Amino acid sequence: MLEYVIKRLAYVVATLAVMSVLIFLITQIMPGNIAHLILGDFASPADIATLEAQLGLNDPWYVQYLRWASAMLHGDMGTSLSMNQPVADVIWGAVGRSALLAGISIVLVAIIGIWLGVYAGVRRGSKSDNAISMVTYVNIAVPEFFWAIVVIMLFAGYLRILPATGYASLDDGLWNWLRHLILPVFTLVTGLIAHVSRLTRSSVIDVMNTQYIRAARARGLSERRVVRDHALRNALLPAITVLAIDVGVLMGGVVVAETIFSFPGLGRTLIYAIQHMDLPLLQASMMVVTFVYAMANLSADLLYAFLNPKIRYGRGDA
Template sequence: MFLFTLTRLVYLGVVLVVMSILVFLITQAMPGDVAHLIAGQFASKEVVEAISIKLGLDQPLIVQYGRWAAGILHGDLGRSLTLEQAIAPIVIEALIRSLVLAVSALFIVAVLGIGLGVLAAVRRGKLSDQMVSGISYIGIAVPDFFWAILLILVFGSYLQLLPTGGYAPISDGFLAWAKHLILPVITLVLMMLARVARLTRSSMIDVLQTNYVKYARAKGMPERVVIFRHALKNALLPTITVLAINFGWILGGVVVIETVFSYPGLGRLLLFAIQRHDLPLIQATILLVSTAYCLANLVADLLYAFVNPKIRHSMSNN
């Protein structure tokens, strides 16, 4: 397991280096001149050139990348052109807020989604299976913003039980903090629950038809032991992948949800930076989201190896 983990960490380092290069090159190719943006549209050419020299924008790209990468290794993500302050505290604060959403939603989705998927697979063709399948179809077909608007109308406008948007720091009280999280978390759960439940059901049905499960039943093992100890461990492999991908997606890809609920997370911060062409903030945010995706996949690989030792041995040999 140690060798397997070490190999995956080396791969992770290589991927992050490549991702940092791609992020830097892509953001450099974006339309617009940072120096001109800072100086203003009526600034003279001399002023723009002076700002470019001050920021080092006149130097070759490899020199600019080296300086940027060196700063990241020392924990310096640069300064925001729009907010005129250090980027690191901004992105860390937004990351923590998005992590709260991601961890809360994924925990609920993992428990409910896997539970419903197992229930539907075990009772295949019965009423409970049909109900889970019907709910899954609805969940996949309905777009995410619809759930958000529906929840706002029902619980915010009509019942007036929960705030319809914004964010309250935990210093304002746990109850106020939790109330602002409920609707975004429920929306994320509704978006992901259907896919996890259907995938778990499909994978579980395939595993229940394998020979080793039939052999376990033939030996007279209790049904719960057959399902949870023998079948579920192997059926969870594709579900782990989906949960890991969804974790990275939540951190940087739920711009719609964070915008609808005015939630100041990482996705909304990225949208803010793009709208204002804040190049250092764009670079830092995208790199952080990419790192989150890579770490989520690393966790998925480690869970694969923990659940199925055959995968650990085969990957270590490669």
């Protein structure tokens, strides 16, 4: 198991290294001049040239990259051009709020999505299975922003029981804190729950038709024990993988939800950095998103290997 963990960690490090180069290069070819952005529209060409020399902007790109990557590794994310404050201060506050939003969402997706999938899978062809399938098909087809518009119109516009935008801390009261999370979380989880439940249902149906399940039933075990002790362990393996993939999908959904609901998280910070050509803030935001996605996939790989020893012993780890 240790060898497997080391191999996966090496993949993560390599992925982050490659992505850091791509992120740096992409931000370097974006239109605009950092020195001009810092000094303003009325700066003279001489002042801009002087600042470019001070910032090392005339150095080859690989020298600039190594300087930036070294600073990032030491926790120095630079200074925001538009806010004139350390990027780390801006990022970590936004990351905490986005982590709260994404964390609640992924837990709900895992619990509700897997439960619905198992429930529908063991009752294949029943009215409840058909009802769940119909709802999930609709939710998979409908984009997130549609549900965002619907819930804003219904709960914030018509019923006026939930706020349409903003964020409240726990210091403002538990209910006020929850009220600002309900609509963004609902928007994020609706499609992902449908995705996970459909995959789980298919996996459960496949497992329930295997030989060892028939053997367990032949031994006189109750259907509950057959499902709990024999079917779930193998049926949940694909669900674990898709949950890791959904973390990446969730990161994209967070950007949409935070923009629509004016939620001050990492997604909205990323959009702000693009709109204001704030390259240090943009680079740091993109690296944090990449790191989160890499960690989610690493966690899924390790959990998958824990549940299925063939992954870490033998050909499964190739």
